[in-house]
Amino acid sequence: MLPEFDLPTSMLNQIKRYFSRRKALHAIGNDLVFIPDVESSHRQFGHRYLNFIFTSNELSDCVQADANFSYARLAARIAAKESIMKLLKPARDQLLPWQSIEIRRDQIGAAYVELHSPARELARRKNIASVAITLSHEHEYASALVLATID
């Protein structure tokens, strides 16, 4: 149980003003992917290509009613992963597997990010507290925008 504090009103107001002026630090990343490139890569390299970039969950999320993959959805997820890589800025000798950045959908279809090792540890070292993401696709392009909150 928290102790009760009996602070003067003037002090409480100063504390409120201090926290209202503090600005959260943010970082953004975005990327644009040409959807036909993704289809071309799949046709050329098959499951090796898909399994290198995507988790099984992501592949399930991108299957259409006709059981074929939606290249628009796959491309949007590639854009999301590239956006997050731009945020994380791995060193040239840093391993950062594509599957360590996983894009999921919640029950209402909104995209969210799950980071796995080593992406998770890299985000922690960069004090990234949370990552919000939005995906889009139209005609031949898919895009993603990510916003990270930094502690």
Next chain:
Amino acid sequence: MQDKIRKILRDHGRLAVDVTTLSDTSDLYQSGMTSHASVNVMLALEGEFDVEFPDNMLKRSVFESIASISSAINQLKN
């Protein structure tokens, strides 16, 4: 080997410049290769040279230049 690597980069690297203008040590990422394109380059290299890049070689530094790619393939072949 360098010629085969250059051909793969031309076909899959999505470079912003003509690959013939690049030196063996030119930075491929600075020349327009995205992370996605580097995946295609890697898969094409595996097919062309009959090698498989192990997890510990899947770093930007391995694919950053024609020289570094050549070195990696020589390492895998030997």
